[in-house]
Amino acid sequence: MGFLRSALAITVKDLRVELRSKEVINAALSFALVILLLFSFTFDPTGEETRAMSGGLLWLVFSFAGVLVLNRSFARETVNDCLDGLIASPVSGAALFLGKVLVNTLLLLLLELVCLPVFGVFYNVPWLGIFGQLLPVLVLGTWGLTVIGTVFSALTVNVNLRELMLPLLVFPITVPALMASVQLTTLLFNGQPVEMLWFRVLVGFDLIFTLLGLALVELVLVG
Amino acid sequence: MSAQTLITVRGVWKFFGDFAALRDIDLEVDRGATLALLGRNGAGKTTLLRMLAALSKPSRGSITLEGGELRSEAQRRRIGVIGHGIWIYDDLTAAENLEFFASLYAIPDPQPRIDQWLEATGLARVRNSRTREFSRGMRQRLAIARAFFHEPEILLLDEPFTALDDRAAALLAGLIEKAHGEERTVLISTHQLREALALATDVAVLDRGRLAFRGPNTAELRAAPEDFYRRHTEING
Known part of the structure; x- marks a missing residue:
């Protein structure tokens, strides 16, 4: 109980700070919308090929914008050395990690929900009718990305080139989750049934890396 | 280790790469003691704290609490x-900063304590203002409230008087004296010899990562602190 309360305290604090500063969401959202706009000039929005790669396109945007969110996750704790305050407090590294993953997931989901209608208009992809099926894919894919991103955000917090390091570390490891999310999203956009194999890959990835993150984050933070 | 020993540091080394910031430190701190940890820049005070x-x-050795x-x-x-x-x-x-730390330390019903600390630090009037709008002195007073807020048994204060304004320094000195009166254990690392010795019951001097002196704060020491400090910080040449 204390574990969950601590994690939620961190989530609420980060959300409050973000809603006031809008430091991350403004940058990530602008970036995502600009990429969607630029790609829409590049491809024929009505073409079958565009529809076929719609999942990949969407997750590419979410991943790149997501890295902007994840970069600030632990970096914002370096102002006034607040990370030391968290590490010295009687909150476990696992609770701190879970709190950060929760807030990063919420911020990214918010960004995705704003991007989806824009994507639908620019690329002529009807998404509203399949939203119920798409939502679990968005949640699971985003969770996978944020779990990995949060661990590496903690690991690179004191690295000078962390903005460069984070995507280099995160993307290779998240390949299985991204592949599964892309496949499932593309199938849904094309009106085809969901392949359970990809769904299982996504759930398995999330479970394994959440447990690994919870177990390893203390080592990452304190050594 | 006596029955009074609260903190035990045994054979502690700390390396940053090949550089040994602390070398084989053995130190015991009794419950209720106020220990002034003295030493020049780079002596290892912050690393130890x-x-x-x-x-x-x-990197080697152990630190235990009871x-x-x-x-x-x-x-x-x-x-x-x-x-x-x-x-x-x-x-x-x-107020939100203190509320957040109250939730991390699982303090039940923290509101009266938050009110009390904001009043004590002279920040009650600006309790709902963002701290980025605060002056340096106000931020320092809030940091003092944050450190003392959960009524810790042990206080670790690293150069606590550095850059404090008069009001914050007086507040902190009062709180340290009160903590000593309540049998809490305080470790203060500082360059400011006279302020530290006015508050301390015990003294430890670090010199280039080694413990050069450990003993009680005596009248003799307080009479000529600069001589004492120079003698022990030049122990290794």
Whole structure:
């Protein structure tokens, strides 16, 4: 109980700070919308090929914008050395990690929900009718990305080139989750049934890396 | 280790790469003691205090609190820290900062205590203002409130008087004296000899990562602190 309360305290604090500063969401959202706009000039929005790669396109945007969110996750704790305050407090590294993953997931989901209608208009992809099926894919894919991103955000917090390091570390490891999310999203956009194999890959990835993150984050933070 | 010993540092070394910041430190601190940790820049004071605050681990040796592992959540609850950073969130208000730390330390019904600390630090009037709008002195007073807020049994204060304005320095000195009166254990690392010796019951001097002196704060020492300090900080040439 204390574990969950601590994690939620961190989530609420980060959300409050973000809603006031809008430091991350403004940058990530602008970036995502600009990429969607630029790609829409590049491809024929009505073409079958565009529809076929719609999942990949969407997750590419979410991943790149997501890295902007994840970069600030632990970096914002370096102002006034607040990370030391968290590490010295009687909150476990696992609770701190879970709190950060929760807030990063919420911020990214918010960004995705704003991007989806824009994507639908620019690329002529009807998404509203399949939203119920798409939502679990968005949640699971985003969770996978944020779990990995949060661990590496903690690991690179004191690295000078962390903005460069984070995507280099995160993307290779998240390949299985991204592949599964892309496949499932593309199938849904094309009106085809969901392949359970990809769904299982996504759930398995999330479970394994959440447990690994919870177990390893203390080592990452304190050594 | 006597029955009174609260903190035990045994054979502690700390390496940063090949550089040994601390070398074979043995130190015991009794319950209720106020220990002034003296030493020049780079002597290892901050490194030692960071390890005592469970912010980093010794490369060799051990640090225990009454024989218990320092990094456990129960032990960390007993410690309050003023470090080089103020550990305050700029986009939260003064009250929200204290509320957040109250939730981390699982303090039940924290509101009366928050009110009391904001009043004591002269920040009640600006309790709902974001701390980024505060002056340096106001931020320092909030940092002091944050460190003392959960009524820690052990206080680790790293250069606590550096850059404090008069009001914050008076507040802190009063709180340290009060903590001593309440049998709490205080470790203060500082360059400011006379202020530290006015508050301390015990003195330790670090010199280039080694413990050069450990003993009680005597009248003789207080009479000529600069001589004493020079003698022990030049012990290794």
